[in-house]
Amino acid sequence: MKTRINFYQKSLRVRRDPVPLQGMLTLWIGALLIVAITWAFYAYKEHANNLNLQQSEVQLKKAKAQLQIAKQQLAEKQNKTLLVNELKTLRQEIQHKQQFFNYLEKSSAQSITDYADVMKDLAQYHEPNIWLTEIKFVGQKVILQGQTLQSKFLPIWFNNLKQSPFFADKEFSVLELSTLDGISEFNVATDLRNEEVKP
Incomplete structure (x- = not known):
C-alpha cells in the first residue's frame, strides 16, 4: 500500500x-x-x-x-x-x-628546409676550383649553374656531392657544358624527390 x-x-x-x-x-x-x-x-x-x-x-x-x-x-x-x-x-x-x-x-x-639542406651539403663538399652562380628550385628539381677554369674538376665535385646526405642516391639528369674565354660554364639538374634505396 x-x-x-x-x-x-x-x-x-x-x-x-x-x-x-x-x-x-x-x-x-x-x-x-x-x-x-x-x-x-x-x-x-x-x-x-x-x-x-x-x-x-x-x-x-x-x-x-x-x-x-x-x-x-x-x-x-x-x-x-x-x-x-x-x-x-x-x-x-x-x-x-x-x-x-x-x-x-x-x-x-616560408619553410626553407630543402634549400638549407642543399646549401649545407654544397658548403661541406665545396670544390675550390668551382664556383656556383645560381641555384634554382624548379618543381621537383634543383638546378645548379656555375663556372670553373678547368672542367676536369667537375667529375670530382659530382662524386663528392654524391657522398652528401641530400645528394646521396640521386643522379644528375642534365649536364650542359660550354667554354668561353677559358672559363667553362656548366648547368646541372637533379631530382628533389626521395628515391628508393636499392638493396
Missing part, C-alpha cells in the same frame, strides 16, 4: 549541463596555449631569418669593400691578369651572396 506521493516530477528535476563551466574553461585555456606556442614558434623563426639577413648584409658589404680594393689595385698594376681573375671571383661571390640575400628576404616566412 502506497503511503507517499511524489510531487517531484521528471520535468522539475535538475538537468545535468552537457558542457560544464570547468570543461569550457579547460578547453579555452588549451586553445589559447596552442595559439601562444604556435605564435612563439613563428616569432622565433622570423627572428632567426632576420639574423640571417643581417649577416648576409654584413658579408655583402665586406665583399663590396674587397671589390673596391681589388679595382684600385688593378688600376695600379701593370700585370693585371691575376687581379682580373680575383675581380671575376669577387663579382661571382657578390652575385651569389646577393641572390642568397634576395631569397632570404622573399622567403622569411
Whole structure:
C-alpha cells in the first residue's frame, strides 16, 4: 500500500549541463596555449631569418669593400691578369651572396628546409676550383649553374656531392657544358624527390 506521493516530477528535476563551466574553461585555456606556442614558434623563426639577413648584409658589404680594393689595385698594376681573375671571383661571390640575400628576404616566412639542406651539403663538399652562380628550385628539381677554369674538376665535385646526405642516391639528369674565354660554364639538374634505396 502506497503511503507517499511524489510531487517531484521528471520535468522539475535538475538537468545535468552537457558542457560544464570547468570543461569550457579547460578547453579555452588549451586553445589559447596552442595559439601562444604556435605564435612563439613563428616569432622565433622570423627572428632567426632576420639574423640571417643581417649577416648576409654584413658579408655583402665586406665583399663590396674587397671589390673596391681589388679595382684600385688593378688600376695600379701593370700585370693585371691575376687581379682580373680575383675581380671575376669577387663579382661571382657578390652575385651569389646577393641572390642568397634576395631569397632570404622573399622567403622569411616560408619553410626553407630543402634549400638549407642543399646549401649545407654544397658548403661541406665545396670544390675550390668551382664556383656556383645560381641555384634554382624548379618543381621537383634543383638546378645548379656555375663556372670553373678547368672542367676536369667537375667529375670530382659530382662524386663528392654524391657522398652528401641530400645528394646521396640521386643522379644528375642534365649536364650542359660550354667554354668561353677559358672559363667553362656548366648547368646541372637533379631530382628533389626521395628515391628508393636499392638493396
